[in-house]
Amino acid sequence: MRSLLTLPLTLLALLACTFAFTKIAPIDPVLAVVGDRASEAARIQAREDLGLERPWPIQFLWHVERTVTGDLGLSTSTGHAVLDDLAQVFPATIELALAATLIGLVLGLPLGIIGAYWRGRWPDHLARLIALLGHSVPVFWLGLMALYLFYALLGWAPGPGRLNFYLEGLVPTVSGFILLDSLLAGRLDVAGDALAHLVLPALTLGLFSTALFARTSRALMLDALGQDFILTARAKGLSESAVVLRHALKSCAAPMVTTLALALGSLLEGSVLTETVFSWPGLGAYMTGALMAADMAAILGGTLLIGLVVSLLNLGADFLQRKLDPRTAS
Amino acid sequence: MLYVRTLICFLFLIFCAPAWAETPPNVLMVGMRLDDLATLDPAEVFEVSGGELVANLYDRLIDMVDGQPKGVLAESWKISADGRQFLFTLKKGMKFHSGKLVTAGDVAWSFERVIKLDRGAAPLLRQLGLTQQNVGLRARAEGDQTFVLDLADPLAPGLVLNILSSYAASVVDSRLGQQFEKNGDFASTWLRMHDGGSGPFKLMLWKPGQGLVLDRFANHHERRPTIERIALRHVAESSVQRLMLEKGDLDIARNLAPDDLERLERNTDVKLLRIPQGGLVYLGMNMKAPPLADPKVRRALKLLIDYDGIARNILKGSKTVHQTILADGFAGALKETPYRQNIEEAKRLLSEAGYGGRLALTLDVRNVSPSLDIASALAADFAKAGVRIDIVQMDNRQLLTRYRARAHMLTLAQWSPDYPDPHATIQGFAWNPDNSDDSPFRLLAWRNGWNIPELTGLVQSAKSERDGPKRAKLYEQVQRTALDGGPYAVMFQDMLVLAHRAGVHNLRPGLTFDSMRYADVTKDGLK
DSSP: OHHHHHHHHHHHHHHHHHHHHHHHSOOOTHHHHHOSSOOHHHHHHHHHHHTTTSOHHHHHHHHHHHHHTTOOOBOTTTSSBHHHHHHHHHHHHHHHHHHHHHHHHHHHHHHHHHHHHTTTSHHHHHHHHHHHHHHHSOHHHHHHHHIIIIIIISOOSOOSSSSOGGGTTSSOOSSSOHHHHHHHTTOHHHHHHHHHHHHHHHHHHHHHHHHHHHHHHHHHHHHHHTSHHHHHHHHTTOOHHIIIIIIIHHHTHHHHHHHHHHHHHHHHHHOHHHHHHTTOOSHHHHHHHHHHTTOHHHHHHHHHHHHHHHHHHHHHHHHHHHHHOGGGGO | OHHHHHHHHHHHHHHHSOOSOOOOTTEEEEEEOOTTOOOOOTTTOOSHHHHHHHHHHOOOSEEEETTEEEESSEEEEEEOTTSOEEEEEEOSSOBOTTSOBOOHHHHHHHHHHHHHHTSTTHHHHHTTTOOTTTHHHHEEEETTTEEEEEOSSOOOHHHHHHHHTSGGGOOOOHHHHHHTOOTTOTTHHHHTTSOOOOSSEEEEEEETTTEEEEEEOTTOSSOOOSOSEEEEEEOOOHHHHHHHHHHTSOSEEOOOOHHHHHHHTTOTTEEEEEEEEEEEEEEEEOTTSHHHHSHHHHHHHHHHOOHHHHIIIIITTSEEEOOSSSOBTBTTOOOOOOOOOOHHHHHHHHHHHTOTTOEEEEEEEESSTTHHHHHHHHHHHHHTTTEEEEEEEEOHHHHHHHHHTTOOSEEEEEEOOSSSSHHHHHHHHHOOSOOSTTOSOOSHHHHTTOOOHHHHHHHHHHHHOOOHHHHHHHHHHHHHHHHHHOSEEEEEEEEEEEEEETTEEOOOOOSSTTOOOOTTOEETTOO
């Protein structure tokens, strides 16, 4: 309950920080609206329209009021409402982050379990090596190498982007998730193309989450396998698979949920490099573009969205952890 | 044996796997930087990509082909004997993408909205003497087929026609505009993201930060484009553009760095196109900074630059050496390049000015290539005469903010003309009617503190001169004055360098940034 109450305060602090940043930046925001060659009259009018003549605190309050009503302003670099832009780019980031998390779970969890079960033997060494690589290899380098090898050299994978661009617009946008939308529209060609484009960036980003899940699950499983209840389960004559998967793994569920939420949060906010390397039109690429173009409304909107999602993920993880492990509720 | 078979299968997969990259023959894939694109409204555009797109989505009364006016919406035009009235007769039966007929009323409404909105395109039409008060009277329809433009003062006919061939004079569907108008905005909010034109292509999709898809307008009155769909994709990195072009994912790559162009020159599947543009790269010297107010210091700086070395080693054919304020290709442009690196002479001048070996200046520069590379080369050149340069890197908008506030000392800047007439550039560099700090006219001469009442008068005279050769002579005089004592070291002229797959034909860009038209482009394999 306390976490829920702090959420609005967190978001307000976030708004204040980003707003202050936009005011400190030595850039005339009017330039983005009317250009360099507009008349002074047009510039003055634009300043009034943007509310730049008002005192900073009033501008901030005005900004908070508009944000609360869902108006995040107009992006000067796209010309669109920031809310519309975010609705377009955020599904792309979620799609990539979910695919990478899924890859991380499918590969990382078994690696962690295997490593813990055969501790100190070669499967453990292999699992730790993969985890080490996932943590230490820079994601942009891995992405570039993957593109070079599988796209440029071998031609096995499609190039950068979320879809071959001439296929854009052939499928009506329902959810914003291109894979889902193309399947709903019955366009298997578009779905196939989208899936093919997803593979390389998802694998690149997935290696990072694989490492995270492998390390966490290994540590948790090692702890669990040394507990008395495991000894009891073995004494009862249960099979090793039942001991490991039903008893040991189940006890790791609660902390793993926290790891999952953290991983998803960091993938949502931290996929900037992957999105840049693969020209993936997600939130990371949008925010990078907004920063480079000094597009204040977009920066404020994007930061707020990331803050909101990370806060909600943490809240969700807290809630699930309490459900899965009642001891943490107290 | 099993290993050998596995190896053979592996090698087969490697070398015979189908390439992903194949663009259909009826689709033109263009890779370019589209991060400056914020609006598609012809009244608002002021950036390069927007101008180019508007040129393909909207028609104008006339267009310039090889420097000569050619009717697009206009079938014919007459100029009154006193040069004050232009009367255009429109072709019949032309349609907008909406299916509505194009009329002279649409032309008049389009002019009115540009002037009354007073955004990016307004300065162009204001050159014609149009104001918020008189636009309704001076740019008017007489019936459905006749559009009349009355000028307040006689202007050079070439100037008027050049302005009318620019993106600012794009004709918008007035009935569609009135349908989407909100609070007297002339449908600007709607037209930012939608298309209300009659051009050879219509907008199908625009995903900001990703790209646009244009489909051909089969009912276009002049010609039905052969390419059915153009997909313009935002690809920021030059190396990625090159890679995608090499793999066949792109048909045209628009923003290639010199190193990537060098690599593509060896690729037989790709052709390079180099077209001179009206844009210039120059060093602005703020005369408000005391050392730069001294003509000897400015001349010394011009003599310290290794123009050929920068062009050869950094720009590698992407720009050419040019030193006057009017780009080659415009009427009256001078090709003189009197400045060569002469360190001893520069040292002498600096010493005479009292700055020998102890001059320190800041240089504002955009944080992109090749601007940074040019700035580094300039700093190295200036250091040879003891001039210390502190390079200040910044985003383009930050640079413009400082430039407009006259807060710079030196700035490495770029200029692009809005329409294919000498006045577009000359006015920018050599017209400054009010040099006070609160002047409403903040063009390049003002930004660099160049107080030039006489030259401003000369530029004004050239604007009205109806005799073409005489007008060209006046521009030559202005260029020489700027070349000798102006606060600019003009260094290079832009080249539009693009690379395209060998199977793409009929790309004919012109001098200005809105001159790239895709209607005539064809591709091999297209039926």
